[in-house]
Amino acid sequence: MNTPASGDAAVIHGPWHDAQAQLTEAVAHLKCAPGLHEMLAMPRRELQVAVPLRRDDGTTAVFSGYRVQHNFSRGPTKGGLRFSTAVDLDEVRALAMWMTWKCALVDVPYGGAKGGVAIEPRDHSAAELERVTRRYTSEILPVIGPDTDIPAPDIGTDENTMAWIMDTYSVAKGHTVPGVVTGKPIALGGSLGRAGATSRGVAHIAMMAMSSKGIEPEGATASVQGFGKVGRGAARLLAEAGVRVLAVSDVDGAIFDGDGLDITRLGAHVDRTGSVVGFDDTESIHPGSLLTLDVDVVVPAAVEGVITAQNAADIRARIVVEGANGPTTQEADAILTDRGVLVVPDILANAGGVIVSYFEWVQSNQAYQWREREVNDRLEEKMTDAWRDVVDYAGAHGLTYRQAATALAVRRVLEAHELRGLYP
Numbered sequence: 313m314n315t316p317a318s319g320d321a322a323v324i325h326g327p328w329h330d331a332q333a334q335l336t337e338a339v340a341h342l343k344c345a346p347g348l349h350e351m352l353a354m355p356r357r358e359l360q361v362a363v364p365l366r367r368d369d370g371t372t373a374v375f376s377g378y379r380v381q382h383n384f385s386r387g388p389t390k391g392g393l394r395f396s397t398a399v400d401l402d403e404v405r406a407l408a409m410w411m412t413w414k415c416a417l418v419d420v421p422y423g424g425a426k427g428g429v430a431i432e433p434r435d436h437s438a439a440e441l442e443r444v445t446r447r448y449t450s451e452i453l454p455v456i457g458p459d460t461d462i463p464a465p466d467i468g469t470d471e472n473t474m475a476w477i478m479d480t481y482s483v484a485k486g487h488t489v490p491g492v493v494t495g496k497p498i499a500l501g502g503s504l505g506r507a508g509a510t511s512r513g514v515a516h517i518a519m520m521a522m523s524s525k526g527i528e529p530e531g532a533t534a535s536v537q538g539f540g541k542v543g544r545g546a547a548r549l550l551a552e553a554g555v556r557v558l559a560v561s562d563v564d565g566a567i568f569d570g571d572g573l574d575i576t577r578l579g580a581h582v583d584r585t586g587s588v589v590g591f592d593d594t595e596s597i598h599p600g601s602l603l604t605l606d607v608d609v610v611v612p613a614a615v616e617g618v619i620t621a622q623n624a625a626d627i628r629a630r631i632v633v634e635g636a637n638g639p640t641t642q643e644a645d646a647i648l649t650d651r652g653v654l655v656v657p658d659i660l661a662n663a664g665g666v667i668v669s670y671f672e673w674v675q676s677n678q679a680y681q682w683r684e685r686e687v688n689d690r691l692e693e694k695m696t697d698a699w700r701d702v703v704d705y706a707g708a709h710g711l712t713y714r715q716a717a718t719a720l721a722v723r724r725v726l727e728a729h730e731l732r733g734l735y736p
Contacts, residue, residue, distance in 0.1 A: 327406035327616045327638045334642070335409070337715060338722040348726060355405055357381040361451035363429055365444050368437055375444065379427040379452045381461055382408035385728040388459050389425035390415060390666060392466030393473065398615070399428035407637055411666070413721035414659040418698045420670040425461050427452065433468045445473050449480040456481065458491030458677070464669050465495040465541070467615070471507070475500055491676040494669035503672035505687035510635070511545025512688065513664020513695050518546070518609055518633045519553060520699050521656050525630055530554035533607040537561050538614030539588050542635045542662065544579060546611055551575045555609070559602045560588055566602045567594040603627060612639035619644045627653060634658040649712050657714035659721060660702055667694050
């Protein structure tokens, strides 16, 4: 099959390889025609741009930027924008494909997209990041829009980034277009509840997964890799439910407390120092060992590819809830399945962000703001429905939750494609 994975100098092992393998497994289960498989395997549109930056000191640097739109069958594309030196085209392709499945699985009317700039935001001032964002937006402006492709925050970006994108796009169009992005500041049409939506969804799914295994929150333990947009909120919500969070990590290191971390105090420490490292009365541990601690639940909520064939056999948790996109490699997934570890896949576990992004987009189009409780209640309802769909499908077909979630999502995308037909 002539897919980007075989037509380019593909990475043998990586997120794009894993995304393609998951799709291949799903289409085999669904008995799809080869042509439909090829259509789903190849992104509909890929854009690579040069993003020049005039630094504060007057020098110039140039960074690579990307926007990949994977599928339009169910609606305009939707996906985050990340600023990270790890960004490359294959990573963005994989993330865009996973976004297509995620949107279909939780039944929001989007296809998947993703974008990124290969830059380390911590090495740049706020003014430099604004200039990078605005230049990147100008370069991809022809392919984004409220009815076309709607970016959102991801690793290394935030609500300020979205405000700059919205303003740049609006200036080009000659009028304010709040629906071009989600994850905006509340004052610019953002949604109440959006900032913590992914974390809330992860925690809600983790609680349902624990319940399915007969684990009571009050006696449960967890470790959370990543203490940023997703991990910090997930750790707080798990702790509020009675789960003892024994360890967390960030890019600077990892900490452990056998009695359970005080997540509220830890959050204040991070706000003050910028890192979890050095938090009072905790033990510093190797970041990689956080994944293999003797806990009930592990939440990888940082980056992809952290649970691998090398460490999967050492994971002692009964449940892995994927707060990040693609944290478990294909080989590791098979090992965990053989060992009876319940893996809740990313396209289900971390779908809270895109659900509330959809709510924000609806509110922007209506010029009306929902109450936060209304947002949270609707989020919980959609997450619960998706969980039940996956559990039921997995049970009916003898599949893992990842296989079931991917097959359900792919089937829904194919249904939309077949109803629309192929033009011309």
